[in-house]
Amino acid sequence: MAEHVQVGADVIVMNAVDHVATALRDLQAGETLSYTIEGRTNTIAVMEAVPFGHKIAIVPIAEGDSVRKYGEVIGRATRAIEPGHHVHVHNIEGIRGRGDKARKEGEAPV
Numbered sequence: 001m002a003e004h005v006q007v008g009a010d011v012i013v014m015n016a017v018d019h020v021a022t023a024l025r026d027l028q029a030g031e032t033l034s035y036t037i038e039g040r041t042n043t044i045a046v047m048e049a050v051p052f053g054h055k056i057a058i059v060p061i062a063e064g065d066s067v068r069k070y071g072e073v074i075g076r077a078t079r080a081i082e083p084g085h086h087v088h089v090h091n092i093e094g095i096r097g098r099g100d101k102a103r104k105e106g107e108a109p110v
Contacts, residue, residue, distance in 0.1 A: 011044075011056060013037045015071030020055035020087050022069070027056065047084035055087040067092050 010033045011021035021035055027050040034043045035058070042058070050056045055069060061081040066073040075092035085091075 009035070011035050013058065014069070017068050017071055019057060019059050019061050019065075019068050021058050023050045023052055023054050023056060026050070026052050045084045047082065048086050050086045057081045057083050057085050057087050059083060061087075066095075 009024055010027065010031075011023055013021045013035050016038050018037075021033075021044070027033070027046045029046055029048050031046040032043055033046060034041050036042070044056065044058055046056065060083060061067060061077045063077055063080045065077050067075045067077055067087065073095065075094045077091060078093055079091050081087055081091050
C-alpha cells in the first residue's frame, strides 16, 4: 500500500503492481506529472484529459491484459492503452461478478 500521499499530489498509485494512477484533480493533455511508489519517483506525460477521480495509465497495457488498481484486477483492456492515456469504460471492461469472464475458455457455464 502507499506509504503516504504527498502534499499537492496530482495522482496517487496505491500498489507497486498497479497499471494506473488515480487523478486527484482534473488533468490536462500536455502536463507532466510525478508520482512516488516504493520510494521511487516516476514521471508521466498526460496524453489526453483525465477527469478528477478517473484513472490514467502509468505503464503500457496490451489489449486483453488485466488492469490493476489497488493491487487488484479491476477489468480487462478492450484495446491497447499507452501510458498517459485515460483508462475508463471506453477502453476497459469490468470483469468482477461476471462468471462468463471468470471461467476458462472451453469450460461450460455453471
